[in-house]
Amino acid sequence: MLASETDVPAVAEEGAVIFTFDGGAEVAERRMRVLPPNADLLWREKENRGWTRECQKSFEPLRCGRFRIRASWYRSSSQREKITFDPSLVFGSGHHGSTRGCVEALEKFDIDGKKVLDVGTGSGILAIAAAKMGALFYLCVTDEEALNAAVRNCAQNGIAPRKVWVSSVLRAEKSRDLIVANFIVSDVLIAIRDDLIRALKAKGSLILSGIMERFGRRIREAFSMREPFTVKRDGWLTIAYAKTQDIGGLPFKRALNTAKDESR
Numbered sequence: 150m151l152a153s154e155t156d157v158p159a160v161a162e163e164g165a166v167i168f169t170f171d172g173g174a175e176v177a178e179r180r181m182r183v184l185p186p187n188a189d190l191l192w193r194e195k196e197n198r199g200w201t202r203e204c205q206k207s208f209e210p211l212r213c214g215r216f217r218i219r220a221s222w223y224r225s226s227s228q229r230e231k232i233t234f235d236p237s238l239v240f241g242s243g244h245h246g247s248t249r250g251c252v253e254a255l256e257k258f259d260i261d262g263k264k265v266l267d268v269g270t271g272s273g274i275l276a277i278a279a280a281k282m283g284a285l286f287y288l289c290v291t292d293e294e295a296l297n298a299a300v301r302n303c304a305q306n307g308i309a310p311r312k313v314w315v316s317s318v319l320r321a322e323k324s325r326d327l328i329v330a331n332f333i334v335s336d337v338l339i340a341i342r343d344d345l346i347r348a349l350k351a352k353g354s355l356i357l358s359g360i361m362e363r364f365g366r367r368i369r370e371a372f373s374m375r376e377p378f379t380v381k382r383d384g385w386l387t388i389a390y391a392k393t394q395d396i397g398g399l400p401f402k403r404a405l406n407t408a409k410d411e412s413r
């Protein structure tokens with residue numbers, strides 16, 4: 150890429166040189182004169198798109214359960230409770246069906262005052278949602294960048310996790326009322342199955358997500374626990390499990406008939 154009009158492109162004996170510059174046909178014509186007369190020219194005028202705006206548009210505010218999730222640069226007059234976040238390279242803007250499924254599943258539990266662990270937090274949206282439902286929340290993730298982003302987003306929403314760590318559920322105390330784990334890769338959920346269950350209270354509940362529909366069976370075979378309900382969003386399954394076979398576990402708030410895939 151050439152920085153200014155006076156730059157002369159280095160033209161290879163054979164092969165192609167691509168160079169870009171600001172300006173219309175007149176500038177293009179002047180620039181082409183520096184090329185050898187036998188060069189084949191192919192030039193195209195391109196619209197200079199506002200890439201910042203383009204990128205920001207992919208984070209349009211959206212409804213996620215009872216929340217309105219919005220990137221920090223959006224103002225919102227919505228009456229819905231808000232979750233604000235700063236998009237980064239970290240997963241979890243609420244636009245993904247697995248995240249939305251988790252938020253909706255969290256809403257079905259009465260987690261006020263309960264200990265909730267978000268394993269594999271991304272931008273922290275699940276933990277923030279849990280905190281806004283009154284939970285005492287904990288975060289862990291194997292990726293330090295994700296953890297930092299999640300903690301920053303928690304602060305942005307005026308809340309603070311009880312405890313955070315870079316690693317997986319193995320380091321959790323064994324007394325969580327509810328664990329939510331959304332990984333996108335079902336095999337990872339299966340690999341840490343025993344650690345997840347061990348970290349739950351005797352009557353704790355588990356929300357697993359990031360399960361593509363076709364992997365639902367594998368997850369069910371691996372976990373084989375009581376499954377009070379599932380949520381399906383954009384083809385992603387979120388499955389709720391209760392650790393005990395009896396009707397104990399965390400109380401539910403609503404009817405548990407959520408298997409159908411409701412669009413946004």
Ligand SMILES: C[S@@+](CC[C@H](N)C(=O)[O-])C[C@H]1O[C@@H](n2cnc3c(N)ncnc32)[C@H](O)[C@@H]1O
Nearest residue numbers: 240241248269270271290291292295317331332
């Ligand atoms: C899909 S993203 C986060 C999604 C986020 N919880 C949400 O619902 O929007 C999954 C994250 O889990 C992390 N991860 C992968 N395996 C993990 C494991 N065994 N324990 C904890 N975190 C893990 C990844 O590094 C990634 O940051």
